[in-house]
Amino acid sequence: MSHHEITLRVNGTSRTAVVPARMTLVDFLRDELRLTGTHVGCEHGICGACTVQFDGKPIRSCLMFAVQAQGHDITTVEGLSGAEGALSALQEAFCENHALQCGYCTPGMLVAAQALLDACPDPSDDAIRDALSANICRCTGYVQIIEAVRLAATRLRARSGTDKEVGGG
Amino acid sequence: MKAADFDYFNATSVTEVCRMLSQHGAGARIIAGGQSLVPMMAMRLTKPAALIDINNVAELRGIEHSDRYLEIRAATRQCDIEVSSTVRTHCPILLKALHFVGHSQTRNRGTLGGSMVHADPSAELPLVSVLLDAEVMVTDGSTTDTIPATEFFLAPMVTALMPEQCVVAVRFPLWHGRAGSGFHEVSPRVGDFAIASAAAQIELDDAGRCIRAAIAVGGTSATPLRIAPIEAALISKPLSDDAISAAATLAAETIDPDNDLHASAEYRRRVACILVERALTDAHREAAGGTGTAR
Secondary structure (H helix, E strand, O other): OOEEEEEEEEOOEEEEEEEEOOOEHHHHHHHHOOOOOOOOOOOOOOOOOOEEEEOOEEEEOOOOEHHHHOOOEEEOHHHOOOHHHOOOHHHHHHHHOOOOOOOOOHHHHHHHHHHHHHHOOOOOHHHHHHHHOOOOOOOOOOHHHHHHHHHHHHHHHHHOOOOOOOOOO | OOOOOOEEEEOOOHHHHHHHHHHHHHHEEEEOOOOOHHHHHHOOOOOOOEEEEOOOOHHHOOEEEOOOEEEEEOOOEHHHHHOOHHHHHHOOHHHHHHOOOOOHHHHOOOEHHHHHHHOOOOOHHHHHHHHOOOEEEEEOOOOEEEEEHHHHEEEOOEEOOOOOOEEEEEEEEOOOOEEEEEEEEEOOOOOOOOOEEEEEEEEEOOOOEEEEEEEEEEOOOOOOEEOHHHHHHHOOOEOOHHHHHHHHOOHHHHOOOOOOOOOOHHHHHHHHHHHHHHHHHHHHHHHHOOOOOOO
């Protein structure tokens, strides 16, 4: 087994550690950095609970080894909230719309949905479904999750002043 | 559900990859996107002693085209192929197929070469490579060989690639005439492995007769399969709906589907014919539209 020193940015902070080659990125985030917001579900790329942003794109952190993240930029669910843990517009919309029940899939849903909103401020329902189709939820039936993403998109557009019709947010 | 121990090597050139492959022998595996390899390692279906990472090999990334072919380097990510205007212009069936490849999260890591060497019989990109008579460029560091896609896939998860060889690129021949393409698939859920899939690309002459046809079916045999009897049946004919329907039924005689958890052999045979019909109908409509977008 080989060990490797890695340096990567996680939620804007540079982190350095020595990791065994076989350690997955999600295990590194949770067990070494203690960022336990990212959940481990199936560990073989099916459920999407471990979704993080890798250089801005959503990926499954159980399907890459920590050593492969050398030099890259990772955003976890902890990186979505503001100062003092203030909820983001998307997180608030999830709370208001009852877009979670047990909460196990929620970090993955949030990270995947945030990546969508970053790339596409006004997504269609099809685009939202497509962006979240890789994330399994066994509680909600998805409807409220899609509504929450739509609500967050509306509020974020209003905040950035691109949508004059909608207030609040 | 954790991978067994292995030694990790971060390669920066193809020469280095090949040197490591020859050093470590059959116990070494190349990792690119890892979207199929890592689950297999987690489930201990494979336990490579060494992983050679090609994510930082710049010469294995990129999309180029000549008059004759579109060349996609092996470690080019599926998400980069999806947004490539070169691919959209010259080989749009790849985009139609990519729509069915996993999910955006796996396409953000997964590569063309990874899909080819994994050789899942239901995989979409291998199906397109067989459909278009693509060439797989491989090297052992000293000699570069070209393997026709139709000879590359030997059995489920088995390819003609030798242990010391690395896939460098795949070349998809371009069709310059009045061509169109179609890709259809049935799977339990979007992004799941296909129960059956069908790809078609055809070219029409000015009178609307079919002068070139390629049809291939995936998920219903040990490897992606060209359906030569359909291709022969369509040549020199105008493609009416009836002609397409009749030809599509010939798929049932060529494929050799299995029963499994997801579908019976009988269902696969039936659905494959219907998917061929749909793919051909799309291809015909696109070609008849006259823009020749399947070049």
